[in-house]
Amino acid sequence: MIEVKDPVCGMAIREKDGIFTSSYNGASYYFCSEKCKGDFDKAPDAVLAMKAAREKATEKERSVSLEKMIDAVAHEIRNPLTSIGGFARKIYKKLPQDDPNKEYIKLIIDDVARVENMVRQIVELKTMGASHPEPSNVNNIVNEVVKSFKKELGEREIEFKLELMDKPPLIFLDSNRVTTAIAHLIRNAVEAMEKTPRLLKISSLTRNEQVEITVSDTGKGIPEDKIKYIFDPLFTSKIYGPGLGLTFAKMIVQEHQGTISVESKQGKGAAITIRLPLKNI
Numbered sequence: 001m002i003e004v005k006d007p008v009c010g011m012a013i014r015e016k017d018g019i020f021t022s023s024y025n026g027a028s029y030y031f032c033s034e035k036c037k038g039d040f041d042k043a044p045d046a047v048l049a050m051k052a053a054r055e056k057a058t059e060k061e062r063s064v065s066l067e068k069m070i071d072a073v074a075h076e077i078r079n080p081l082t083s084i085g086g087f088a089r090k091i092y093k094k095l096p097q098d099d100p101n102k103e104y105i106k107l108i109i110d111d112v113a114r115v116e117n118m119v120r121q122i123v124e125l126k127t128m129g130a131s132h133p134e135p136s137n138v139n140n141i142v143n144e145v146v147k148s149f150k151k152e153l154g155e156r157e158i159e160f161k162l163e164l165m166d167k168p169p170l171i172f173l174d175s176n177r178v179t180t181a182i183a184h185l186i187r188n189a190v191e192a193m194e195k196t197p198r199l200l201k202i203s204s205l206t207r208n209e210q211v212e213i214t215v216s217d218t219g220k221g222i223p224e225d226k227i228k229y230i231f232d233p234l235f236t237s238k239i240y241g242p243g244l245g246l247t248f249a250k251m252i253v254q255e256h257q258g259t260i261s262v263e264s265k266q267g268k269g270a271a272i273t274i275r276l277p278l279k280n281i
Contacts, residue, residue, distance in 0.1 A: 007051045008036035024048075078119050085112035118244070131177060131255055135170040138178075138204055138211050138276075145182045146202065149190070153200065158193060163203040171211055171278055173256050178276075181252040184245035185215040185272050192219025192270065209278050210258075216271035222264040230262065249274075 005012055011032045020031040024044045031037040040047050092105045142164060153160050182202075189200055199218045204211065222230060231250040253260045253274050264270035 004030050005051075006030065006032045006036050007047055008039050010051075010054060077115075081112060081116055081119065085109065085116065088112060131174040133172040133174050133256070136173050136175045136178070137168055137170060138173075138213060139164045139168045141175055141179050142182060142202055142204060142213065145179055145186060148183070149186055152190065156190065156193075156198065157196075158190065158198040158200050161199065161201040163201065165205045168204065168211070169206065169278060171276060173276060174252075177252045177255070178274075181249040181274065182213065182215065184249045185274075187245055188272075189215050189217035189219065189270070193217050194219070206278065210275045211278060212273055212275050214271055214273040216269060218269040221266040221268050222262065222270050223266055224264075227262050227264060231260070246272075 004014075007029050009032065013030060013032050020034055020037040022029050022031070022037055022040055022044075024040075029040060031040065088105055088108045092102060092109060095102045095105065142162070146160075146162065150160075186200070186202070193200070197218050201214075201216045203214045203216075206212070231246050249272075250260050253276070256276050258274060258276040260272065260274050262270060262272050
């Protein structure tokens with residue numbers, strides 16, 4: 001069951017428990033009490049403005065917590081991890097080929113390498129330098145990213161469809177970073193498609209003074225109760241393994257004063273859309 005928040009008091013409630021509801025500008029809102037519903041109905045614009053400010057403050061708190069977590073990981077995990085991996089590799093080399101323990105040491109080496117890669121991503125997340133926006137064509141960026149995945153798409157037998165707008169407007173952005181963000185979305189889409197049909201689709205268009213880039217797949221889809229967590233660092237699900245790819249993507253998009261959103265139906269795939277403002281950054 002989908003969990004929503006009362007826009008007045010911020011209380012989390014399940015849709016089925018939200019017996020007090022109101023509609024405004026085509027959207028439905030759920031309330032924990034008749035009082036909250038009444039306050040909303042009196043001044044919906046003011047309530048929604050306060051809700052947006054509350055969510056922005058919450059996002060800022062989460063960013064601070066993320067930075068603290070990154071520092072802790074970088075200092076407390078990286079050094080012992082290097083020692084474990086180094087000793088394991090030495091032991092592996094010294095063991096005879098027919099030693100049954102060699103297989104277990106190899107598992108340790110592989111797992112350490114996986115965690116080392118994750119720590120490296122965390123450090124990169126912390127040390128991202130200043131952005132360098134310049135007039136850019138989003139279609140060109142998408143095409144460059146796709147080139148790096150063509151071989152893998154063929155090996156995985158994934159059908160690929162590109163639907164890019166004609167004559168895209170130039171917008172100010174850091175092309176390297178946006179390239180990285182789109183690559184993370186494609187990586188997650190590819191890994192989500194284990195069974196046929198496998199279709200990866202990337203599209204671009206302009207709407208409401210924004211450029212939209214959407215990466216969609218026909219994978220497992222994301223459970224409704226998990227969608228709000230997929231951009232959290234190291235979030236793990238049956239669809240996406242633990243990692244920071246989507247966290248990176250969200251940070252890069254927000255850096256460009258844009259937004260990123262997800263639409264998904266379990267068993268039918270997912271679509272993640274980046275929206276970047278047409279105005280100068």
